[in-house]
Structures are given as C-alpha cells and as structure tokens.
Amino acid sequence: MIVYDPMRVLEVEIMEAKLEDCPDLIGDLERLKAQALLKLTTPTQEAPVARQNQWYTIPEIAEILKISAYRGYELARQGKLPHHKFGKSVRVSSEQLAAFQRSRKI
Structure with missing residues (x-):
C-alpha cells in the first residue's frame, strides 16, 4: 500500500528545485502557511455530533404532538406510532418520533 506523505513530496521538490526557483518556492510555502494558519484560527461550524437516541414516554410524546x-x-396500540415496550412501560425513541412526524406531513 502506497501512503501519500505531503511532507516527503515537499522535501523532494525542495531538494530537486533549481536555485532560481527557490524564491518562488518560498513564496508558495509562505502562502500555504498563511492558509493553514487561517484555517486553524477561523471558527468553523462543527459537524453535528451524532445525538444519542432519546426515549420519550407517551405523555411526553402527547405533549410534543399536541394530542391527548x-x-x-x-396510536401506539394500533401500530401507527412506532414504539418499544420495556416491561409495562411504553417508550418512543427520538428517531421513531421523527419518522412518525415525517410520515404524517401532508
């Protein structure tokens, strides 16, 4: 397996560069350095972190959906609202709730 090593590529380019190309090469390196520093110091919108699935009770779901x-x-008994039973407790995951809400959009 060949691994791309950008530092090694730069080293080879520098070693093989002609003397008259060195000022341009140094300018290019400074430009790349400035871009890297800008990237490090510019706040970015971080990728969303995968949220852990949250479990809701039916009364909580009712409040969210504005139903009794x-x-x-x-809805759960009829199989229209996806849910899980934990013993006698009925729970709906945030993923199941989102799927239910998507399926109910007109």
Whole structure:
C-alpha cells in the first residue's frame, strides 16, 4: 500500500528545485502557511455530533404532538406510532418520533 506523505513530496521538490526557483518556492510555502494558519484560527461550524437516541414516554410524546395521552397510547396500540415496550412501560425513541412526524406531513 502506497501512503501519500505531503511532507516527503515537499522535501523532494525542495531538494530537486533549481536555485532560481527557490524564491518562488518560498513564496508558495509562505502562502500555504498563511492558509493553514487561517484555517486553524477561523471558527468553523462543527459537524453535528451524532445525538444519542432519546426515549420519550407517551405523555411526553402527547405533549410534543399536541394530542391527548389517551390518543398517544391508541396510536401506539394500533401500530401507527412506532414504539418499544420495556416491561409495562411504553417508550418512543427520538428517531421513531421523527419518522412518525415525517410520515404524517401532508
């Protein structure tokens, strides 16, 4: 497997450069250095961190969806609202809630 090593490539280019090309090479290196420093000091919008799945109770889901808790339990019982049962407790994951909301959009 060949591994690309940019530092090694630069070293070879510098060693093989003609004397008259050195000022241009130094200018290019300074430009690259400035770009790297700018990248390091410029705040960026970080990639979203994968959120851990959150679990909601049916009353919490009812509040989010603006329905009664009874209706929330009915939707789960009818299989219209994806859910998991943990013993007697019914929970809906944030992913399941998002999928349910997407499926209900007109």
